[in-house]
Amino acid sequence: MARPMTMTEKILAAHAGKAELAPGDIVSITLDLVMANELSAAVAITEFRKIKGATRVHDPEKIALVPSHFTPNKDIATATLSTLMRDFAKEQKITNYFEVGRGGIEHVVLPENGMVGPGETIIGGDSHTTTYGGIGAFATGVGSTDIAAAFAIGEMWLRVPPSLKVVYEGHLRPYVHGKDLILHTIAEIGVDGATYAAIEFTGPVIKELPMSGRFTMANMSIEAGAKNGIFPVDATTEAYCAAVGKKNYTIFRADPDAQYTRTITIDCSKIEPQVAVPFLPENQKNASDLSDITISQAVIGTCTNGRIEDMRQAAEILKGRKVHPDVRAIVIPGSQKVYMQCIKEGLAEIFVEAGCVLSTPTCGPCVGGHMGVLSAGERCISTTNRNFRGRMGHVQSEVYLAGPYVAAASAIAGHICGPEQLAAEVPA
Amino acid sequence: MILRGTAHKYGKNVDTDVIIPGRYCNLIDPVELGKHALEDLDVNFIKKVKPGDLIVADTNFGCGSSREVAAVALKGAGVSGVVAKSFARIFYRNCINTGLPIFECPEGVDGISDGDKITVDADSGVVTNETSGKQYKSTQLPPFMQELIEMGGLLRYVERRLSDKPQVA
Numbered sequence: 001m002a003r004p005m006t007m008t009e010k011i012l013a014a015h016a017g018k019a020e021l022a023p024g025d026i027v028s029i030t031l032d033l034v035m036a037n038e039l040s041a042a043v044a045i046t047e048f049r050k051i052k053g054a055t056r057v058h059d060p061e062k063i064a065l066v067p068s069h070f071t072p073n074k075d076i077a078t079a080t081l082s083t084l085m086r087d088f089a090k091e092q093k094i095t096n097y098f099e100v101g102r103g104g105i106e107h108v109v110l111p112e113n114g115m116v117g118p119g120e121t122i123i124g125g126d127s128h129t130t131t132y133g134g135i136g137a138f139a140t141g142v143g144s145t146d147i148a149a150a151f152a153i154g155e156m157w158l159r160v161p162p163s164l165k166v167v168y169e170g171h172l173r174p175y176v177h178g179k180d181l182i183l184h185t186i187a188e189i190g191v192d193g194a195t196y197a198a199i200e201f202t203g204p205v206i207k208e209l210p211m212s213g214r215f216t217m218a219n220m221s222i223e224a225g226a227k228n229g230i231f232p233v234d235a236t237t238e239a240y241c242a243a244v245g246k247k248n249y250t251i252f253r254a255d256p257d258a259q260y261t262r263t264i265t266i267d268c269s270k271i272e273p274q275v276a277v278p279f280l281p282e283n284q285k286n287a288s289d290l291s292d293i294t295i296s297q298a299v300i301g302t303c304t305n306g307r308i309e310d311m312r313q314a315a316e317i318l319k320g321r322k323v324h325p326d327v328r329a330i331v332i333p334g335s336q337k338v339y340m341q342c343i344k345e346g347l348a349e350i351f352v353e354a355g356c357v358l359s360t361p362t363c364g365p366c367v368g369g370h371m372g373v374l375s376a377g378e379r380c381i382s383t384t385n386r387n388f389r390g391r392m393g394h395v396q397s398e399v400y401l402a403g404p405y406v407a408a409a410s411a412i413a414g415h416i417c418g419p420e421q422l423a424a425e426v427p428a
Numbered sequence: 429m430i431l432r433g434t435a436h437k438y439g440k441n442v443d444t445d446v447i448i449p450g451r452y453c454n455l456i457d458p459v460e461l462g463k464h465a466l467e468d469l470d471v472n473f474i475k476k477v478k479p480g481d482l483i484v485a486d487t488n489f490g491c492g493s494s495r496e497v498a499a500v501a502l503k504g505a506g507v508s509g510v511v512a513k514s515f516a517r518i519f520y521r522n523c524i525n526t527g528l529p530i531f532e533c534p535e536g537v538d539g540i541s542d543g544d545k546i547t548v549d550a551d552s553g554v555v556t557n558e559t560s561g562k563q564y565k566s567t568q569l570p571p572f573m574q575e576l577i578e579m580g581g582l583l584r585y586v587e588r589r590l591s592d593k594p595q596v597a
């Protein structure tokens with residue numbers, strides 16, 4: 001009998017050409033997709049050029065390049081990086097290059113274009129590559145040297161991670177979604193609670209969770225230090241694959257007696273809309289307890305919460321209301337597809353009517369790049385994934401993390417506000 | 429290889445956003461990056477760091493984004509190595525791939541104060557606090573990773589792979 005394995009172990013074994021493997025083993029795996037954005041690609045391409053014997057990439061079909069961060073280019077330096085990547089895509093005949101105006105943020109773009117699937121191995125030059133675990137892939141972020149190496153040989157070395165299991169029980173309260181679950185989970189295990197490990201997200205609540213929520217949670221696995229986060233493949237996953245045209249994938253399931261270093265059970269019935277206060281994603285509070293925190297900016301979007309479901313949640317709150325006079329609300333759909341859907345469904349109109357900025361897809365303010373950088377002393381409620389010091393601008397600015405419902409409600413109230421509290425304060 | 433210099437000591441969860449802030453991530457030159465190393469955590473770092481100095485930090489050093497420029501910025505600032513209780517995984521990986529020596533040494537971190545003179549024997553992993561005279565042992569890297577560092581980083585390994593298996597045109 002082969003050793004019982006977790007989902008992550010099975011995917012890695014299949015890609016390492018081994019019948020079984022165990023945490024701690026160092027293996028070389030074949031990669032189904034290598035992703036880079038304009039920042040990581042620029043360094044990776046420079047490194048790739050230094051590799052003796054590498055003139056062509058290993059397989060252009062298995063590479064995706066997505067300008068995301070400072071796009072449309074905010075200055076000459078970032079324009080130079082984008083050009084470097086664009087030229088490389090042409091030279092190497094990489095067709096999965098998503099130009100500005102036809103793409104968006106990498107982690108929103110790849111799934112909706114059927115570029116990632118269950119059982120696949122994906123690395124990306126971006127720490128939030130863990131997002132694709134939402135669809136049941138092994139996906140992890142790496143540095144540019146790893147990307148350069150993967151461009152050349154289509155493989156990477158790694159140490160097989162131990163797995164940790166989180167079981168979500170009970171039911172979701174109103175206005176509680178993936179973001180609230182993951183903020184709660186990070187608080188429970190800590191920002192280094194899953195370092196080097198895989199997190200397997202399971203339980204009855206997960207079965208009910210739509211793909212958007214799964215991507216949000218897998219996205220933030222890295223905020224607990226994880227190598228990857230992964231969701232079991234079920235009917236929801238398969239329906240999503242069918243909708244985006246993803247075919248030819250393999251489903252791996254954890255063995256019932258697979259070994260986990262730790263199993264954590266979370267009773268979701270107790271979770272209210274969550275906020276992580278500065279300066280770590282583990283600093284969890286209930287939104288309803290933070291009403292004395294005034295804000296000057298709200299950001300709704302990014303790779304964490306920039307999908308159509310997120311836009312709908314924000315619009316549900318903003319509809320018929322006005323953004324508080326002291327607040328700038330910046331709504332950024334994660335991709336052109338989401339942007340188009342916002343227009344078709346009338347959400348775009350709701351946002352503009354309410355007094356929001358509606359931006360073209362970009363990472364923008366999430367990394368303090370552009371489109372909403374904060375000055376000293378400013379506070380922002382944001383659906384992004386990191387509230388580190390200086391993340392969105394000045395080192396004396398502050399970022400509070402939340403889901404779209406809380407971010408939108410706070411934009412209206414002018415202070416941090418749960419969606420249920422808003423109804424009493426500012427009726428629609 | 430022996431690393432020798434002054435210890436610059438920091439706390440837990442030093443993230444890559446403070447190692448090299450996002451606003452400088454459009455730089456590529458290591459020396460230029462190095463001029464902004466740790467600027468959001470300690471504005472004086474860059475004034476006091478001397479070539480060969482080491483960073484000593486608590487747990488989860490290098491958490492946050494995958495920006496490889498974080499490791500490059502430290503090297504560019506003249507840092508010869510990092511001793512920490514633990515490292516965030518992408519940072520750890522980036523250090524191995526780019527050749528910035530790192531050492532996991534919880535006791536050493538507790539036994540070293542900011543400004544102490546320290547020596548690290550990269551081969552044996554022994555960390556010596558010259559100021560106090562105490563010695564500590566750091567965890568050994570698995571052989572494959574040692575081999576990567578000895579080979580000069582990941583890209584040299586790739587070159588060897590490519591020459592073993594010629595590319596199909």
Ligand code: SF4
Binds near residue numbers: 068069106
């Ligand atoms: S939206 Fe933010 S976290 Fe996501 S890829 Fe862009 S910069 Fe990174």
